[in-house]
Amino acid sequence: MARGHLKIFLGMAAGVGKTYRMLQEGQAEAEAGRDVVIGYLEPHERPATAAQAVGLETLPRRGMSYRGNRIEDMDLTGILTRRPELCLIDELAHTNAPGGAHEKRYEDVEDVLAAGIDVYSTVNVQHLESLNDTVCELTGVRVRETLPDAVLTGADEVVLVDITPQSLIERLLAGKIYRSEAIQPALDNFFKIENLSALREVALRQVAEDVEAKRLPAETGLAVRASNRRERLIDTQAQQAIGERLLALVTPQPRAQRVVRRAWRSSQRLGAELDVLWVSRGTPTAEQEEQLEALRRLASVLGAHMLVEHGDDVAIVTQQVARDRGTTYILMGTPHERGAVARMLRPGLAQRLLTQLPGIDLRIVADRTRAVERFAEEEDL
């Protein structure tokens, strides 16, 4: 049985609209004909959120007594018995009431996904385990309910629900998040502009890192589940990267300095990282060592990453490095001219890179010295 698809709505704090957005998307899926149910909803007495849930089937909760109190929690067995196509489960980091199958809700969600049911869920960034200390340091508030980062990184989709700290405080003051008696304590403690700004930055960075991590899978193929839950395989060769990353191919000789500088200027314009690669075919000569050291110093000053790889075939090594680093753009110097026979026997490096790395732009940096030689030649004629 194919595992369900997990989509997480991530926010910087309570009240940004995660649950609302989850319900909105649930409604859209139901409208599209899918069997959607609410497995657990925490409306927090927010009328707009409760209104968004109208029309969706809500599964009964599991009730139990705990220390003399009647409490309710999500009913995992009920969801698994009902077997909807998509289940909406709020508050992913929640700790379950005693007596359930698992201690934490994300563990329940694992069971739901394993049963082939898609899940939409919500979580705030401060619940992520790795960020717990950071959030405590930023806000002075220690969050007790935490979620392993692997749950977020393992999600098929993460949607950042973002509003500005100012807007969130306006919503709080308007009574859209907490009841009136809870507003002032919230403003005095957690809901401060500086706290929210810091959390917002953490949330944005978290999603960016998640995107980066998903962009560079180590596997040879990347499994992507389509909305109809049929799996299809996208070859990494056609994988499109989100951010730009440049790779400058060099050989240790003076003209490589210009290639690196041109690549760096392009990377600055694109706001991209720059890698500089030399594929070494053997032990470098003393002159090559000297040039390589100069290239290392240049890369260091420019903030680029100098890579030296060993291999007999430059195209194959470049292909591997480009995939490992998530390269979107390759720059190389003007190749040496090859004879007609050599061209017939084997395509040039540029041609091979274009063929082997579809989706990656290739730019050949002009060699000025050649241009001048040609100019001089024409003047002679």
Next chain:
Amino acid sequence: MSWLRRESRATATLERPKDGKRILFPFDAHGLSSTALDAALRLARSQGGTLVPVFLARVPLHLPLDAALPRQSQLAVPMQDAVEQRATKANVPVDSRIERGRSYRHALRQTIEHERFDMIVLAAAAGEGPGFGASDVAWLLANAPGEIVVLRPAPDTDLTHTIRES
């Protein structure tokens, strides 16, 4: 067969001459003397040597010495491009560098320590213009190996202005 010979000449590059002289031409963010560069190029051409224009970058004390310097690089890179363009027109092989140091003199010392040079061509500053001061020149004469050519200050065109305006 003349077309074959011509093709071969046309595709030749300005390779670094074997055992040719390496002529160091340092400059910094304060500016680049066009007159001094032309003089250095003439010297390099006459000696059949390679010009090594070195941009000396100053690393602020609050940063580690090996820190990346993107802001200074934004000035250094077009300056080096301009120098290379002029060197290529003068048919002089060029091998550019950017060197870091706590001061311009420190960066210059690092340059000399890292590589061998047969000659250093230095533009002495004329008043507020680009170039090296008297103490820098004195230090270099006392410490740097090889031949040192100090160019006398003269009415000049600062190449940096042209680069910045473009």
